[in-house]
Amino acid sequence: MKQILEQLAQLNLDIGKRLSSGSLSAEATQISQHNELLDIINDFLPADGWICYQSQLDHFQGLEKLPEIDQATGLILQAEFVQTDNDSNSLHIRQQGTQGWIATHIRQITPADETETGILETSRFISMPDENSKTEGYLQYQTYWKPNQNGEGYHKALSRLLKLAIRTDDKTDDKTQNPQEVSNASA
Numbered sequence: 001m002k003q004i005l006e007q008l009a010q011l012n013l014d015i016g017k018r019l020s021s022g023s024l025s026a027e028a029t030q031i032s033q034h035n036e037l038l039d040i041i042n043d044f045l046p047a048d049g050w051i052c053y054q055s056q057l058d059h060f061q062g063l064e065k066l067p068e069i070d071q072a073t074g075l076i077l078q079a080e081f082v083q084t085d086n087d088s089n090s091l092h093i094r095q096q097g098t099q100g101w102i103a104t105h106i107r108q109i110t111p112a113d114e115t116e117t118g119i120l121e122t123s124r125f126i127s128m129p130d131e132n133s134k135t136e137g138y139l140q141y142q143t144y145w146k147p148n149q150n151g152e153g154y155h156k157a158l159s160r161l162l163k164l165a166i167r168t169d170d171k172t173d174d175k176t177q178n179p180q181e182v183s184n185a186s187a
Contacts (some may be wrong), residue, residue: 022120023111024144024158032100034075037093040103041081044091048164049081050139061166076101080161090160106160108142116186118154119145122162137166 031037042065050059051066054074058067064083069075079093088108093103111117121143129136139161146157 018122028104047081051079
């Protein structure tokens with residue numbers, strides 16, 4: 001336990017949850033072709049995030065163009081991105097079996113109706129290095145707790161990637177990384 005606490009101190013992270021008022025909106029698009037999916041992702045970039053292919057998992061910071069998809073990676077199964085120049089915009093990709101993919105744009109908004117203002121909870125999930133990887137860091141997510149219709153209480157309505165921080169070799173990498181360099185790392 002002492003070693004884990006020392007590693008957390010080295011990361012200099014605020015582990016606590018932060019709450020604020022606000023709202024998120026989601027706009028989902030059904031996509032049937034993989035090339036169309038790649039176009040949507042490339043239009044969203046530059047971004048931080050992760051991609052789960054059929055054969056590997058990549059994470060990156062400051063990605064400006066998707067790497068080439070080949071037989072070694074396979075098709076994209078899932079992915080999450082947050083724009084590097086506007087962390088109010090996120091893009092989530094989920095494969096829908098043989099139906100293609102759902103691409104969901106998630107944005108922080110100020111709702112016109114005060115009854116839609118809920119709680120935004122920001123949480124960090126810390127990654128520690130293991131015997132296969134020296135990569136560590138964290139994923140930061142934001143969850144929207146929407147007010148119940150009866151006005152009593154809240155329910156979890158939506159979560160999105162808000163930030164991805166990668167550390168390798170004891171220093172934070174704030175520059176663009178080649179996804180192959182951090183492939184299959186613990187994120």
